[in-house]
Amino acid sequence: MGKLTIGSFSSLVGSVSLDFAVKLAQAAVQKGHSVDLWVSGNGTMLSKKGQRAFKDYSYLAKTCQELFATGKFQMTACEACAEARGYHKEDTMEGCKRFSMDWYLASCFSADRVLHIGGD
Amino acid sequence: MGKLTIGSFSSLVGSVSLDFAVKLAQAAVQKGHSVDLWVSGNGTMLSKKGQRAFKDYSYLAKTCQELFATGKFQMTACEACAEARGYHKEDTMEGCKRFSMDWYLASCFSADRVLHIGGD
């Protein structure tokens, strides 16, 4: 079993790239791997607590909660990116961490595979 | 003097399109025009209160506040888009309104010019 680190800079809704990251994480965890998900840039929106489920928008919070419960999944949001967008520590989804960008590099250090989703 | 309605679907930071919308609004107000700015989709991030100013991210909140003070500028965020992203009414920047998408169409109705920034 390996460790996959996924880094995403994409926006929460609208860009299905972030849906891809979460669904891939889910599939990897189901197969027994462990996954670190780093959300940076507009991707930090995924870490915002209190997102309402609408059928017209991606709603990934529930899947993230299920993944946290497995103990095989970590999600960390870029602290500066979140603050710039007006999300403070108390706005962070339960189970999600906040660190500076070096956390992502450390996660890459120990990862067997890194999938970096750089685009918007 | 005319009325310009600008609609933006773009993300807060990263996409300079939203910076463009705010700077254009500023220039129009300085020339005596009135401006309605509709932020929808990821653009609703502009309406979030408590954004911190970093040199590495667009910081448009201050300009928006100055524009509100002129009485010639309205900014309205899409209510559903904001809720989906976990911004609730109390998270909205002072001076900014929240309505459903029909508000934008009504603003277009009475506008002399409409600039709709549709891309990401």
Place this chain on the structure above:
Amino acid sequence: MKLGVFLSDFKSGNDTLDRLTAEKLGIILVGNGIYNATVKENGKASPVLDKKATFYALTEDLESRGFTAANLDSRVKAVTYGDVVDLIFNEYEKLIWL
């Protein structure tokens, strides 16, 4: 119609632009659109500039990207945000953002 087109990208959006026709057409290069007026690929200027239109480029976006009005293709005129406001209200009736 009198149509003002904001071109905010380089390389993309050209297929839409190609087909647009208007009695009076203005193309305002903003954001990464300014590369259409400042950079040549393999020695060739952007095909966008072959369109029958009046061309403008936003000075603020030129300078943010390391260019000045002196780098502009001769068919393109540098404008400020204030000038763009006047173009919007005085020269064009409908606006498109690409």
Place this chain on the structure above:
Amino acid sequence: MKLGVFLSDFKSGNDTLDRLTAEKLGIILVGNGIYNATVKENGKASPVLDKKATFYALTEDLESRGFTAANLDSRVKAVTYGDVVDLIFNEYEKLIWL
């Protein structure tokens, strides 16, 4: 190197892809990348498929966009998210997202 490339777009990203070389190359079409395997422009399949590589397309993204595995170009194999996990860990060492 053994390189797995996720192509998430249609028409863009091809210039980068063109130049990539690897002893073992896999191209996994995801998101709007699936149009490379399902749509022909002017009767011609996407030039992406001419690349010397093994091609996959994500079933979930195919179906979300109105296609099924039956619509795939014969060079492309439909895969699920679970299959993609196996490709990542068993077939390729480095990954790129375009």
Place this chain on the structure above:
Amino acid sequence: MAIKKLGFVVRTMPYKIEGSRLAMTHAIASQTVEIYLEDGDNVEPTVCFIGDGVLNCLKSQQAMKHYGLTSLEQHIKNSLLLDMNVMYCKEDLDKFGITENQLIMDAEDIGGETNAKIVPYSEIQKVMESVDHLLFC
């Protein structure tokens, strides 16, 4: 009393960015705009799909099944149910080899009576000339 015509022109592919989705939801919002307007005033939206945007118009989109997301197909059907004017550019469909039977042409399954129209680009150009404001997405 005035009617203002709004031309939504969708040129982007579905799902990757929100452009086409927001075009549809904003166009559909015209149903309730009267609360902001004087009696007799209204807006009239037309939605045209051109270029890569025609890829939004394919049938059998299963975005709800896979991503829990309303498909663009559902949005187009909803707009037809509301008798909105929906046009697909023929030249662009031809370019992609997309035929009418692959396209969302009606909303009969949800009780709609209006059909989408496949029109040459010249018709879309006429729409662009006739509307008061253009909203490219």
Place this chain on the structure above:
Amino acid sequence: MAIKKLGFVVRTMPYKIEGSRLAMTHAIASQTVEIYLEDGDNVEPTVCFIGDGVLNCLKSQQAMKHYGLTSLEQHIKNSLLLDMNVMYCKEDLDKFGITENQLIMDAEDIGGETNAKIVPYSEIQKVMESVDHLLFC
């Protein structure tokens, strides 16, 4: 004791999306990654600019003046100040007709001693082969 090499490859234009900016800030964050690692372990980033990405590397970017935004120029200089390995693809510069005097080649004005390198694509291919992980932006 191990060093893991990370290859950041920037292929997108500056400003419109955050890709190139986040590539630089993440690469620069390697300076502080040791707090998370065992003694002697570290990461070593290389940043390569290819395709449209070379447009990030032009001198005299005035994004701070006009938009209050740190320019990509400043980010590249900061990375040179930290002796990071920064490479520009020669073929792509040639394609755009960009010459060395238009490019950010050093960070002397802020005390840097390392220069950016203009290299053929084949050198960048070698970087891609030698690193442990690739991060395309």
